[in-house]
Amino acid sequence: MADTVVAREVPSVYEPSLFGTYSKKIGMWLFLMSDSLTFGALLYAYSYGRISTAGWPTPFHSESIVNATVMTAFLLTSSLTMVMAVRASVERNAKAQTLWLLATIACGAGFVILHGMEWSKLIAEGLTLPMFPAVPGHEVSAEFSSVAKSVPQFPSTFYTLTGMHMLHVTLGIVYLGVVALRRKFIPILLALWLIAWLATPSYSPFHYGAHVLLVAAIVISIVLWLKPKVYDSSDVEVAGLYWHFVDLVWMFIFPLVYLMSARIL
Amino acid sequence: MDATQIAIAERVAEEQRHHKKAQFLWVWAALLVMTGIEVYLTYQNMAPAKMLTILMGLSLIKAALIIGFFMHLRYEISRMKWITMCSVVACLILMTIFFFPDAHRIITLGVK
Numbered sequence: 001m002a003d004t005v006v007a008r009e010v011p012s013v014y015e016p017s018l019f020g021t022y023s024k025k026i027g028m029w030l031f032l033m034s035d036s037l038t039f040g041a042l043l044y045a046y047s048y049g050r051i052s053t054a055g056w057p058t059p060f061h062s063e064s065i066v067n068a069t070v071m072t073a074f075l076l077t078s079s080l081t082m083v084m085a086v087r088a089s090v091e092r093n094a095k096a097q098t099l100w101l102l103a104t105i106a107c108g109a110g111f112v113i114l115h116g117m118e119w120s121k122l123i124a125e126g127l128t129l130p131m132f133p134a135v136p137g138h139e140v141s142a143e144f145s146s147v148a149k150s151v152p153q154f155p156s157t158f159y160t161l162t163g164m165h166m167l168h169v170t171l172g173i174v175y176l177g178v179v180a181l182r183r184k185f186i187p188i189l190l191a192l193w194l195i196a197w198l199a200t201p202s203y204s205p206f207h208y209g210a211h212v213l214l215v216a217a218i219v220i221s222i223v224l225w226l227k228p229k230v231y232d233s234s235d236v237e238v239a240g241l242y243w244h245f246v247d248l249v250w251m252f253i254f255p256l257v258y259l260m261s262a263r264i265l
Numbered sequence: 266m267d268a269t270q271i272a273i274a275e276r277v278a279e280e281q282r283h284h285k286k287a288q289f290l291w292v293w294a295a296l297l298v299m300t301g302i303e304v305y306l307t308y309q310n311m312a313p314a315k316m317l318t319i320l321m322g323l324s325l326i327k328a329a330l331i332i333g334f335f336m337h338l339r340y341e342i343s344r345m346k347w348i349t350m351c352s353v354v355a356c357l358i359l360m361t362i363f364f365f366p367d368a369h370r371i372i373t374l375g376v377k
Contacts, residue, residue, distance in 0.1 A: 020342035022273040029345075033353050040357050044364055065304065072300050079335050080293040087286065090278040234274040237281075237337075244335045251327045254300075255320035259307040 028238045032245045035168075039249045042161045043256060049153040050260075057147040057154050058261045059127065064118065068258040071114045072250065075169075078107030079247045082176075082240045089233035097236060101180035104243065108173045115166050116206055119159075123205070127155050133203040158257060165253055167212065168246050174216045179231045179239045183224055189217045280340060292334045299323050 019026050050056050060068075085100035122128075124135045126145035148155050177185040196210035303323055306316060333339040338346055 017273050019345040019348075021277055021345065022270045024270075025277075026345075029349055033349060036353050037356050040360055044360050048364060065307065069300065069304050073297060076293060076296045076300065079296075079331065080289060083289045083335055084286075086281065087284070090281045232274070233278045233281075237277075241336055244331055247335075248328050248331045251324050251331065252321075255303055255324055259303055259320060260313070260317060262307045264308060264310060 022234055024234055024238050025241070028241045032241060035245065036249075039161075039164070039252075042157075042164060043252060046157040046161050046257065049157045053151055053153050055151060056261075057151055058263050059144060059147055059154075060258055060262050062262075065258060065262050067114055067118050068254060071111050072254050074107045074111040074114070075247045075250050078104045078111070079244050081107060082243045086233070086237050086240045089236040092233075098180050101176050101236070105173050105176050105180070108169055108176070108243075112166060112169055112173070115162065115169075119162075120204060120206070127158075129155050129159055132205055135203055161253060161257060165246070165249060168249070170212060171216065172243050172246050174213070174220070175239055175242060178220055178224070179235055182231070183228070186217055186221055186224075189213055189220070193217065281337070284337075284340070289334065292330050296327055296330060299327055 017023075017026075081100050081103040085097050085104060088094075088096035088100055122144065123132055124138045124140075126140035126142075126148060128134075128148055174185075174189065177189065181188070190213075193210055193213035196206060196213060200207040200210065303320055306319060309316075311319075332350075338349070
């Protein structure tokens with residue numbers, strides 16, 4: 001039997017998309033929509049705890065509020081540098097694109113470092129979770145210690161919500177690092193993992209949290225080995241969507257968690 | 266990406282070449298100013314429920330600016346805008362309805 005030739009209509013090079021954009025971007029929007037519900041649930045859990053718990057603490061002194069405000073400024077500035085990176089990518093200016101992406105990473109890293117320092121300070125002062133080991137040789141503040149004992153919902157929801165956000169920012173930095181530097185970013189990431197692991201004391205949650213960077217390095221190595229590519233403007237834009245989302249979520253965490261719990265003397 | 270996707274991505278990139286830098290700087294400045302206002306209001310000894318309303322109002326404006334300008338949703342076709350925003354808002358409204366008794370307590374008893 002002779003082969004039958006089935007006539008197929010060859011699609012034209014350009015077909016209008018249902019949503020007027022390319023599929024990668026739609027995929028990222030779908031992911032962000034689902035992620036917004038994750039953060040929505042955590043913000044609702046925090047609010048639920050606050051409403052239903054008598055004597056909700058307001059432990060954040062002006063020092064913490066100033067720190068959180070600087071962190072917010074870092075994130076907002078990183079969003080601006082990200083927009084500039086997207087702009088440089090559509091103008092096919094590879095050097096400017098890389099520089100703006102690195103600036104975004106620097107702002108994001110500033111945010112994570114400040115947040116990590118704040119967490120470490122709060123844990124050392126006694127605002128802790130049962131799973132966190134005690135900090136040796138550090139005097140626990142009576143105020144924070146009593147908060148952790150009398151209203152355990154506060155540290156639980158606080159560390160879950162801000163920890164989830166910090167994880168997103170960290171993964172965002174890794175994502176942007178890969179888009180900016182591709183394979184060259186893997187040794188940098190491994191060096192960062194070693195520094196974070198060795199420089200933090202064994203009782204710090206960041207000592208174990210640093211392994212996120214190692215896992216990320218392994219995943220990136222596999223992905224780049226399976227599909228090595230040069231990232232174009234669409235990849236930069238999609239990475240930017242993720243980064244702006246992380247910024248967007250902080251716009252709700254900052255007032256709800258920090259400003260509404262400010263200690264006003 | 267296949268040829269169709271590349272063609273669409275090229276068109277999107279071409280549209281983005283017309284976005285003005287100054288506009289993004291204005292949005293960034295507005296976001297910083299609103300953050301400053303939020304911090305200022307924190308120390309004005311307002312009733313918690315009133316403060317919560319103002320802070321969440323400002324946060325919604327900031328979120329709209331980020332989504333509209335930085336995430337470029339303002340420049341997408343209306344189908345994209347409506348489907349993404351309506352679905353997220355609908356889910357968040359469902360969460361609010363689920364927690365309505367406690368949301369009601371904010372109004373009647375105040376934030377503790």
